[in-house]
Amino acid sequence: MCGAQAGGPDASTIKPGETTIQGSVTRDGEPVTGYVRLLDSTGEFTAEVPTSATGQFRFYAAEGTWTVRALVPGGSADRTVVAQTGGLSEVAIAV
Amino acid sequence: MSRSDVLVDADWVEAHIDDPKVVIVEVDEDTSAYDKNHIKNAVRIDWKSDLQDPVRRDFVDQEGFEKLLSAKGIGNDDTVVLYGGNNNWFASYAYWYFKLYGHDSVKLLDGGRKKWELDSRDLVDAVPTRATTTYKAKAQDTSIRAFRDDAVAAIGTQNLVDVRSPDEFSGKLLAPAHLPQEQSQRPGHIPTARNIPWSKNANDDGTFKSDDELKQLYVDEQIDLAKDTVAYCRIGERSALTWFVLHELLGVDNVKNYDGSWTEYGSLVGVPIELGAAK
Numbered sequence: 228m229c230g231a232q233a234g235g236p237d238a239s240t241i242k243p244g245e246t247t248i249q250g251s252v253t254r255d256g257e258p259v260t261g262y263v264r265l266l267d268s269t270g271e272f273t274a275e276v277p278t279s280a281t282g283q284f285r286f287y288a289a290e291g292t293w294t295v296r297a298l299v300p301g302g303s304a305d306r307t308v309v310a311q312t313g314g315l316s317e318v319a320i321a322v
Numbered sequence: 323m324s325r326s327d328v329l330v331d332a333d334w335v336e337a338h339i340d341d342p343k344v345v346i347v348e349v350d351e352d353t354s355a356y357d358k359n360h361i362k363n364a365v366r367i368d369w370k371s372d373l374q375d376p377v378r379r380d381f382v383d384q385e386g387f388e389k390l391l392s393a394k395g396i397g398n399d400d401t402v403v404l405y406g407g408n409n410n411w412f413a414s415y416a417y418w419y420f421k422l423y424g425h426d427s428v429k430l431l432d433g434g435r436k437k438w439e440l441d442s443r444d445l446v447d448a449v450p451t452r453a454t455t456t457y458k459a460k461a462q463d464t465s466i467r468a469f470r471d472d473a474v475a476a477i478g479t480q481n482l483v484d485v486r487s488p489d490e491f492s493g494k495l496l497a498p499a500h501l502p503q504e505q506s507q508r509p510g511h512i513p514t515a516r517n518i519p520w521s522k523n524a525n526d527d528g529t530f531k532s533d534d535e536l537k538q539l540y541v542d543e544q545i546d547l548a549k550d551t552v553a554y555c556r557i558g559e560r561s562a563l564t565w566f567v568l569h570e571l572l573g574v575d576n577v578k579n580y581d582g583s584w585t586e587y588g589s590l591v592g593v594p595i596e597l598g599a600a601k
Contacts, residue, residue: 262436264526272521273487274498277352277407289494298526300442
C-alpha cells in the first residue's frame, strides 16, 4: 500500500510497562492484510490478531521466546522472536 | 444431532446467502469489524452492548433478548448462522447464548471470518434491512450455564476444563497476549482443572478438527466424557467454543460453560487456586 508506515505500529501507543511484540507483514515488499498468530516456546497457540490495513500487528506478551506466524490468502510464514520484560520486540514478516 | 446440523461451511452460506429464512449474524470481539465489511446480508450483534446487561455483570434478560432479536429481524423459525473473527470465539459465545435462550436452529460458519477472508470470498459494506419480528425467547437453560458455586463444587468431582493458553493457566499471564494484562485479582487456575487450550480444537484456518481428532484430544487429556464437565476461560467466550465442541459436535451431555470464568473466579475471596503448569 502506497504510503504505508514501515515496521510495526507507532511505539508511542504501547501501553507503558507491557512486554510488546509487534511488526508488519509484507508480500513482495508491500503490506498485506491477514492474520498473525503468536505461539509459545512449545509451539502452543497463545493469541491471534488480524493485521491492520497496513499489515501491522501487536501483541502484549511475557518474557521468552515466541513464534510469530502470519496467515494471508495463499500463504503463511513463521518468525522467531525473543521478548524481554517491559521491552519492545519488532518483527518483520515477509510471506 | 450431527455435525452438519450445527456447523456449515462457506459454500453452504453462499448457497443460502439470499434465503430470507436464513439470518447470517456477525459477532466479533472487534465489534467494529462489521463496519469495515461483512458477509452479504449479515446483520451484526455486538457481544458487549447487545448481549450484556448495561449495569450488572450478567446477560440481558429474557425480555431483553426478545427485544434484541425482534429488532434484528430474527424470527423464532429462522435459521441463524453465526460467524466472527478470532476463530469464532464470540460467534461460539453467541451460539451458546442463543441456545441458552432456546433458539431452535443455530449453526456456526466453520472457520468464521478468518477462513472466509483467507479464501478471498466476497465481503460487502451494505447493511441489510430486515423487518422487525416478535421474537419469543425461552427461560434460560441453566443446564448449559455454570455459575461460581458450580465451579467450586466441580473441584475434584467433575471435569474442569480450562481452555486458556498454558501461560494463562500457569499464572504467567492474566489475559490473552493480544490484550492488556489486566482483569482478575489473582493468576492461576481452578484446582484439578485440565488445561486443554481452545486452540487445540481448531486448525490454523479456524475450522474445527474432525470429530475423531476432537474426541481423541479429550481422551488423551484424561477427560472422562461420562462425567459432568465445566469449561471456563477468562470471560467465557473461548470456553463457549469448547462447549460447542463437546456438547454440539461430540454430543456429550452435561457440559456447562462458566461465563464468569477466570475474571470472576480469580477475584473471589477464599477459593482455592493452583499455580504452575499442567501436571
